[in-house]
Amino acid sequence: MGEKLNLGVLVSGRGSNLQSIIDAVEEGRLEASLKIVLSDREDAFGLERARKQGIDAEWVDPSPHAGREDYDRAVVAKLREADVELVVLAGFMRILSPLFVESFRNRIMNIHPALLPSFPGLHVQQKAIDHGARFSGCTVHFVDTGVDTGPIIIQAAVPVLDGDTEESLSGRILKQEHRVFPKAIQLYAEGRIRVRGRRVFIDGGEEENGGQCLVNPPLGR
Numbered sequence: 001m002g003e004k005l006n007l008g009v010l011v012s013g014r015g016s017n018l019q020s021i022i023d024a025v026e027e028g029r030l031e032a033s034l035k036i037v038l039s040d041r042e043d044a045f046g047l048e049r050a051r052k053q054g055i056d057a058e059w060v061d062p063s064p065h066a067g068r069e070d071y072d073r074a075v076v077a078k079l080r081e082a083d084v085e086l087v088v089l090a091g092f093m094r095i096l097s098p099l100f101v102e103s104f105r106n107r108i109m110n111i112h113p114a115l116l117p118s119f120p121g122l123h124v125q126q127k128a129i130d131h132g133a134r135f136s137g138c139t140v141h142f143v144d145t146g147v148d149t150g151p152i153i154i155q156a157a158v159p160v161l162d163g164d165t166e167e168s169l170s171g172r173i174l175k176q177e178h179r180v181f182p183k184a185i186q187l188y189a190e191g192r193i194r195v196r197g198r199r200v201f202i203d204g205g206e207e208e209n210g211g212q213c214l215v216n217p218p219l220g221r
């Protein structure tokens with residue numbers, strides 16, 4: 001077996017996606033080494049989760065930095081120092097500057113709680129409900145210089161139900177986030193991801209599901 005993939009994870013909040021990555025590593029589903037966890041928020045629970053695991057975890061305070069690029073330079077330096085190969089945004093709520101994106105070109109993955117390109121930005125579970133979408137879900141994608149616009153690696157679709165609230169839909173989507181994010185990282189660790197323009201190809205990843213599709217509400221009722 002080859003070297004493990006060195007990960008750096010950025011969080012802003014509770015860090016349940018970080019936890020799903022930690023768990024996947026522990027359970028041997030993800031051949032990666034968590035080198036460092038960084039946060040823009042001192043009180044991010046994700047930092048605590050990392051520390052509990054003995055992972056180097058640091059708050060990088062944005063306030064002394066003049067602008068986005070200045071802050072990102074500090075974050076990039078820490079990631080490089082930790083020998084990070086893949087940067088994972090797990091609920092990191094800052095937009096990355098071109099400097100950051102170029103420093104780790106096609107080596108930054110983000111998870112977003114909607115089926116991109118629908119509903120980029122914030123509060124997207126509520127937006128999906130308000131729009132009347134029948135499906136939402138989550139997307140793991142590489143980060144480019146736009147907001148939630150980079151090449152899509154994997155998506156999970158979740159039906160929007162009549163009685164859904166922002167909370168209930170978010171919870172159902174989050175369960176899928178915890179499944180697909182570690183998987184996408186493992187595909188990267190296995191060297192099976194190729195990016196051609198906007199499209200991402202997974203070596204040996206063609207699913208034979210016979211063109212099976214999801215319909216919501218179900219037909220025939």
Ligand code: GAR
Pocket residue numbers: 011012013014015016017018046090091092093111112113121122174177
């Ligand atoms: C997740 O739902 C993630 O998809 C979302 O924030 C949540 C973080 O939860 N990310 C974004 O909205 C990025 N724009 P977590 O801290 O428990 O992983």
